[in-house]
Amino acid sequence: MSILVYTENWDGKFKKTSFELVSYATKLAEILNTTATVLSIGQVDPVELEKLGKYGAKKVINATNENFKILDNQVYTNAIAEVADKEGAEVIILSNNNTGKALAPRLSVKLKAGIGSGVSKLPISTKPFIVYKKAYSGNAFATIQIKSEKKILTLAQNSFEPIATSSAIDIENLSLQIDGSVIKTKVLEVKKQTGKVLLTDAEVVVSGGRGMKSPDNWSPLVEFAELLGAATACSRPVSDEGWRPNEEHTGQTGKIIAPNLYIAIGISGATQHLAGISSSKYIVAINTDKDAPIFEAANYGIVGDALKVLPELISAVKEIKS
Amino acid sequence: MKILVCISNVPDTTTKVKFIDSNTKLDETGIQWVINPWDELSLTRALELKDDTSNGIQSVTVAHVGGAGSEPTIRKALAIGADNAIRINAEPGDAYFVAAQLSEAIKSEPFDIVFCGIESSDHNGSTVGGMLAEFLGWPSISAVSSVQLKDGQAVINREIDGGKETVTVPTPFVAIVQKGIAKEPRIAAMRGIMMARSKPIKVIEPNSVEPLTELVGYELPQPRAACKFVDPDNAKQLIDLLKNEAKVI
């Protein structure tokens, strides 16, 4: 019984997340001694689809229909379920991003497939099928056995490195029939940030807290982030005060991110903030208080005044770049 | 219109998580149980919608799957302002089990909007909401950061990568909410606590449903290596370390 992996596209383009999924699925297929098929929904060019082959995909189903323009959870769920049935998939893999979280649970009920959500590595064992994921907001890990015949996995972002191989990919175009009347979701307005690095995609994040003292002090932080190609983030009090936009708030009730590098400047490290960043590969903290809890979570730290340290860091990065 | 808010009972955020029984169970001694933070925010939003009488919300109900030990948390929700509560008397098995039970309870009454928090701070599953919607056969909107009612229509903001989409969906629907749904959680006032004593908690027995997954065990994270401190006067060293040692820039 094969594996079906759903790769989302953004305006017809794939992102690192998509390739992580393909590599993961390919690896899992090897372990289970089966094949992995990729499912793409919506308008994507063949050139883009072929990129999936670079990460091990052998076959991709390019499902299209007018009505896929809007993400209606029921419509997409039904489409994935239909393809899964057709392909005889036993394991379905999605990303644990917003879309994955919206679709995977519905699929689970539709297909009576148990879910391992937010898994961070390949299953620990396949008979019984046991997966590994974060629990207690990052304070622990849990191993969960999926008992049902069909299984769904959602992969935590930035937890599996895409493995580049080359493989010839077979594109199967599938035009699905969807009755327009089943679409219940209507889009009224879309607001998109343009240009800046997205927080959830970023590999490096530079984040500021109340220790920055005032919104006027943010320009060195932004400059530092730009030099590193990083996204900017902030702690909850900073977003509550309106110093930074709400979208930048990382923490338990904000965004939970897992970049390669998270630099926390003037952030004390309260539990809720740590819950949002604990999966970061490396954490750096800059704070005037040597007893700040953030240092217990950090790999590297500087006990000092951010406003004095930042200019030095900026010139150090500029030096390396030149 | 009637709103239902699903709540789950979780350990407080500052809890130091420990496990017993060969790491298969959470050590519950000394744990302060609270309403799941996202569910608290949903409840706050539901009550805000009710406070605005032009929205015509008749009642806000909370639903929970759990044993009698969860009653204090349910009373808390009632004290914050919910009108009544439903408790399905069963230990929460897995998300599939919980969603199945909730859907039975919801089907029995005409609810128009169901709120679910995006995840619970203990299992971090992010699954109950979507499963519930599928059991009910209702549309669901996920990553919801705001819900408003305008002229009887639900106007919902959901987060998409790099921005947000404003959508509308006909009732009944399930809104799976995250941060932004309410600015701050409401707390219970003295008056609310007194009134909560007399608000009804309907206890119903669970249907038999087999969970699809089972917890095998827990593991505590490896203690992080102590932080390597860099002299603030030599901040350049940090960049060196990040580049050459950690190799992240």
Add this chain to the structure above:
Amino acid sequence: MLLLIAAIYFFYINVKKIVGNIHLGRDLKINDNRRKRWWLMFRVAIGQSKMTVRPVSGIMHILVYVGFIIVNIEMLEILIDGIFGTHRLFAFIGKYYYVLGSIFEFFAFAVLFGCLIFLIRRNILRLKRFWSKEMTSWPRTDANIILITEILLMSAVLTMNATDGILQIRHEVHYAFVGSFPISSILQPLFINFSTNTLVFIERFCWWFHIVGVFAFLNYIPYSKHFHVFLAFPNVYYSKLRPKGEIENMPSITREVKLMIDPNAIVPAPEETAEQFPFGVKDIKDLTWKNIMDAYTCTECGRCTSSCPANITGKKLSPRKILMDIRDHAEIVGKDKAKKKEKLDDGKSLFDYITTEELWACTTCNACTQECPVNIDHVSIILNMRRYLVMEQAASPGELNSIFTNIENNGAPWQFSHEDRLLWANNLEMNIK
């Protein structure tokens, strides 16, 4: 005679209204420490001890206040004269009348002088506390009316005496010789050349102007802050005697908490059902009668606001404004009650007058209660309105709500696990048992 009866009658009606409004508030028994209370009233209200903290205004006020009382003894003579048609009846006491009259004149002049100084401080020097935001046109007009009325009435008395003196010298009928009084004598040159008829006219005019003025003023008082001349005494008598920083417990809450901890606890039955009164204060009926009496006693002097650290640093809070707002709303509620309206208010509560921003700005330092010359307790009102916000509506500012949540969940105002409570003692060489 008729005028006298009419004046007293209207005054009585208005006072009754005020007393009725005061009784809109909750019951409160204040019958302890009688000796202490009498002494306090003697010292603060009669003795003006708190007024002299600000010496210029304190001394002027003592002159005006003592003058007011003393000149009213002369009023007695005038009243009897008026009823029985006599003239300076008390003159029968002979030479003491001259002494008495001189004393009266001295104080009449002192009152006039004091009021003049007050007018100058208020309108020309424009002392800050007379010009705060809550001192809108009516309070300012009220104050000026009082001062100007007193000046006019005292001028009338002095003029009356001056012309009377001249008429005595001219041996006019009715004007038995009693002597010219010292101060009015100084005025006499102004009138010396007037014809006798004119002088009689002036003397009678001043006499009537004065008595009618007094009756009118008497009836003006219940509508004005000047009512404090009557209320100051009971208000000080019924002051809060407990230390200023002490906040009284709420027996209904103590009872609730006891029941929550042990549902079988034996607790006293509630005196009032929880439905009748909310926790804290939302409207006039939730205040105690003493709070409302405070509002009617307020002289609008502004010493409270001018010493409030919140107000001084630019916050919206003005303790005086809160008392004035209570009086304004009590008037409206009282009117509705008189009209037997079902809802005892105009649909508004005290929160329509007093914003939450003002309430939360208070530091409960009690500078206001310390400075108030009539012992008003502003802080108790502010605290009880806050209690309504917190206990009925959970409408405290977000920072306070997080503190409450943290205390409930973590046993401390901050977001740290209660298991970490003893971390501070880790490196100390102590045995903690």
